Amino acid sequence: MSLTEVAGQLLEGLHAQLPGSGFRLAGIEVQVGRMVDLDPEHLRAMLCSLLPRVEVRVTVVEPLLKCKDCGAEYPHDEHPCPVCGSPNAELVHGGELQIVRAWGETI
Ligand SMILES: [Zn+2]
Known part of the structure; x- marks a missing residue:
């Protein structure tokens, strides 16, 4: 999925x-999870351009695994x-x- 599509879907939601x-x-x-094949900075720039005057914060989530055997x-x-x-x-x-x-804010 392209960056534009990802940004579009996020905004749709x-x-x-x-x-x-x-x-x-x-x-x-x-x-944005670290395992997602997407540059967080590019996504932020894309969202900023789609949402003028809106503050866009992007947090990167570090990968965490859970063992299927011992939990x-x-x-x-x-x-x-x-x-x-x-x-x-x-x-x-x-x-x-x-x-x-x-x-x-409500206007
Ligand atoms: Zn284990």
Whole structure:
């Protein structure tokens, strides 16, 4: 998916949640997981250009794995599991791509 499409989808979701009128958006916070194949700075620039006069904050979420065998959670760079040595793990953080917060004022 291209950067434009990603930004478009994020904003579509955002507008679906905001009141249609009487509200002026002042800022949004976006979480981007480190494992998402996307440059957070490029995404921020893209959102800024689509949302003039809106503060855009991008937070990068570091990858966290959860061991499927013992349940331990550990950073991605410690793979395989530092507790039991198992290579079976799922990504619990690091795949985020979402607007987590939006703020503004009623007008
Ligand atoms: Zn384990």
